[in-house]
Amino acid sequence: MDLALWLAVQTERLMPRIIVGAAIISEGRVLACERAQPPEMAGKWEFPGGKVDPGETEEQALVRECQEELGVDVVVGPRVGDDIEMLGGTALLRVYVATLANGAQPIALEHSDLRWLGVGELHSVPWLPADAPIVHALEPLLPSSP
């Protein structure tokens, strides 16, 4: 490995890329989104979100991603669960609870399907593997009968 590549790898290890996700809760249910791509992730379910761009706060990134992916404004609340290490420690998944800012309903602009899941339905979809601890941490936040 040459010096430039080695330095790039070390920098990524020291400063993992933050990927933010929004656990949007409405009427006692959380929004799950089915990935449409890339092929190896298609059919797996996730929280809307994505990479935080340089110069952007995590909250700004979540608001932007929810606009791009779902066409809705969200209000970002507290964190849910711990950071999840991904991609060999070069990225961290960090999920926040969020609510819809107004009456607008999410539209699947980039996903292949959307579902509102009550606490008893949380495990009814195949989540991306990294999301399992977050889904678990959400359970106490959802009412037993939405």
Ligand SMILES: Nc1nc2c([nH]c(=O)n2[C@H]2C[C@H](O)[C@@H](COP(=O)(O)OP(=O)(O)OP(=O)(O)O)O2)c(=O)[nH]1
């Ligand atoms: N948004 C999101 N990404 C997740 C979750 N769980 C999980 O493993 N990931 C992974 C999938 C991807 O490898 C990565 C996020 O990539 P992305 O494609 O959604 O990010 P992005 O919108 O910024 O995409 P781009 O700029 O590369 O087009 O994190 C999750 O719950 N939500």
